[in-house]
Amino acid sequence: MKMSKRFLFAACAWAIAGSASARAPVLIELFTAQGCASCAPANALIGKLADRPDVIALTWSVDYWDYLGWKDTFARPEFADRQRVFDHRFELRDVYTPQVVVGGAEQSSGDKFDVVDKMINEVRHLKAAAPQIRFMTGDKVAIGTGANPRGGGDVWLVRYDPRAQNIEVKDGDNRGKTVTLRNVVHELVRLGAWRGTTVTFKLPAPTEEGLNSLIVVQGARGGRILGLLKREPT
DSSP: OOOHHHHHHHHHHHHTTTOOOOOEEEEEEEEEEOOTOOOHHHHHHHHTTTTOOTTTEEEESEEEEETOOOOOOOOHHHHHHHHHHHHHHHSSSOOOOOEEEEETTTOOOOOOEHOOOOOOHHHHHHHOOOOEEEEETTTEEEOOOOOOOOOOEEEEEEEEESSEEEEEESGGGGTTOEEESEEEEEEEEEEEEEEOOOOEEEEOOOSSSOEEEEEEEEETTOOOOOEEEEEEOO
């Protein structure tokens, strides 16, 4: 018995439904540095937010303060590049730390809890038709259909360590201090484009063990976060 094209389409849509709902957690991204003397309150804030079920909080370590004397042990150039893309869209003069970006829609200094909490609530109520996302066998991820964002969208793979990291800083502005970080990003990979139609991507093998994987569907050029799905290591 042959299946109709309509049935096949419905089956495919069902297969990737129900894995990332329209009420996905709000993504909070902190740009910080181990050598940043004013970042401790923001690092602590992310530590608290990391335990909330309604948000996913990430710590991006940037490298542009390394010249002060301490080379950030987690920083990668592509992390600062991500911040620059955001700041270009927000029409800011330059990057800074600590900076928090909420849902790809709003930004503020990361040491202001009340401001960050307000942004979380505002972003949560923004209308968005989030695409369904599902991890599949064979280390693949499927992105479902949805409204094609203006300018298109990107699909990112973020791998981060959910454990607390205590770093003893031996030089620079934080010399002699211990910097505590949570949900530190170790990998950032652009999987490809999303244009509102179903697409499947092969996931690269992790470079480290014990990292959470997060799929982020985002408007192009630092646009709004459209969908999220997290997978913890098995």
